[in-house]
Amino acid sequence: MFAVYATAPNPEDPLASLVVGERPEPEPPDGWVKVSVRAASLNMHDLWTLRGVGIKPDQFPMILGCDGAGTLADGSEVVIHPLIGTPGWTGDEALDPGLTILTEKHQGTLADAVIVPSRNVLPKPKSLSFAEAACLGTAWLTAYRMIFTRSGLRPGQTMLVQGASGGVSTALIQLGAAAGMRVWVTGRSETKRALATEVGAHETFESGARLPERVDAVFETVGAATWSHSMKSLKRGGIIVCSGATTGPNPGADLQRLFYLQLRVVGSTMGTREELASLISFMDVAGLRPQIGMELPTAEAAKGFRLMLAGETAGKIVFVR
Numbered sequence: 001m002f003a004v005y006a007t008a009p010n011p012e013d014p015l016a017s018l019v020v021g022e023r024p025e026p027e028p029p030d031g032w033v034k035v036s037v038r039a040a041s042l043n044m045h046d047l048w049t050l051r052g053v054g055i056k057p058d059q060f061p062m063i064l065g066c067d068g069a070g071t072l073a074d075g076s077e078v079v080i081h082p083l084i085g086t087p088g089w090t091g092d093e094a095l096d097p098g099l100t101i102l103t104e105k106h107q108g109t110l111a112d113a114v115i116v117p118s119r120n121v122l123p124k125p126k127s128l129s130f131a132e133a134a135c136l137g138t139a140w141l142t143a144y145r146m147i148f149t150r151s152g153l154r155p156g157q158t159m160l161v162q163g164a165s166g167g168v169s170t171a172l173i174q175l176g177a178a179a180g181m182r183v184w185v186t187g188r189s190e191t192k193r194a195l196a197t198e199v200g201a202h203e204t205f206e207s208g209a210r211l212p213e214r215v216d217a218v219f220e221t222v223g224a225a226t227w228s229h230s231m232k233s234l235k236r237g238g239i240i241v242c243s244g245a246t247t248g249p250n251p252g253a254d255l256q257r258l259f260y261l262q263l264r265v266v267g268s269t270m271g272t273r274e275e276l277a278s279l280i281s282f283m284d285v286a287g288l289r290p291q292i293g294m295e296l297p298t299a300e301a302a303k304g305f306r307l308m309l310a311g312e313t314a315g316k317i318v319f320v321r
């Protein structure tokens with residue numbers, strides 16, 4: 001079948017390992033289903049996979065794509081939940097020690113078809129297109145859990161989102177604004193800040209700019225480049241929710257500020273099936289639609305990967321069949 005895959009880990013030149021070609025069509029074992037993929041979205045996770053981060057060398061070749069939406073054999077339209085857990089695990093799925101995300105051990109969604117456990121498909125609402133539904137499983141689910149499960153923020157409080165135009169950033173802005181937060185955003189260019197305003201930010205700032213006042217929570221996926229600003233931007237008792245470290249994982253900790261101002265730093269990764277179901281329902285009820293910066297035929301996937309590597313995003317990049 002047609003597939004976009006990574007041939008080998010390539011930390012220096014990730015795009016050199018990207019192939020648009022053919023891979024064997026998967027057959028679902030008992031308890032799994034085959035989804036005919038109609039749309040799949042690109043995540044930074046796919047660039048990490050090409051670099052060999054979070055995947056063992058013996059797992060290559062690996063079909064890329066954590067997220068997707070498509071149809072089952074009976075024609076029903078579904079959204080894919082990309083977390084494959086340990087059979088029998090009953091706690092919070094995002095805390096399952098055996099947890100893997102599609103493309104770590106199991107083949108991904110950038111293909112004609114993908115197989116997943118049957119509990120990993122949820123009904124696609126009619127209000128979302130396949131391209132829009134394909135944005136939910138990773139970036140949007142991560143943003144949902146960061147705000148609604150991990151931050152403890154209440155409507156009316158102020159949240160700062162570091163980064164304006166990324167998949168997780170735009171999801172944080174749209175979800176935060178829809179839930180009644182005051183949403184402030186930093187962005188690296190005028191164009192990116194204008195996009196943030198368009199999707200719901202109440203105020204935008206240059207990266208690292210001094211804010212008019214301190215905020216209740218900061219949402220971090222950027223890491224080293226913005227961490228010190230995130231720490232300085234918090235009120236006493238404020239919280240940083242971090243789900244990524246694109247620019248580097250080891251920023252200065254600023255421990256004096258941490259203990260004196262009684263700040264909290266919490267991690268967040270992906271989200272549970274139940275959180276995805278709530279996200280889908282929220283999108284439907286609130287009439288939210290993910291910001292898509294670019295839709296491309298899957299055969300032109302390499303162009304989308306190049307743009308993400310260059311930081312030229314305007315929301316999600318989606319590949320459609």
Ligand SMILES: NC(=O)c1ccc[n+]([C@@H]2O[C@H](COP(=O)([O-])OP(=O)(O)OC[C@H]3O[C@@H](n4cnc5c(N)ncnc54)[C@H](OP(=O)(O)O)[C@@H]3O)[C@@H](O)[C@H]2O)c1
Nearest residue numbers: 044142163164165166167168187188221225244246269270
């Ligand atoms: N833990 C999880 O479950 C999880 C899930 C999803 C994503 N992530 C991680 O979150 C990160 C973002 O993923 P994504 O898919 O949203 O990527 P993306 O669409 O490429 O977005 C990248 C974002 O990072 C910002 N950025 C990059 N370099 C920057 C710099 N030097 N200074 C300031 N901002 C910078 C960009 O801001 P501008 O708009 O200003 O350019 C943009 O908002 C990745 O590291 C990814 O691995 C983790």
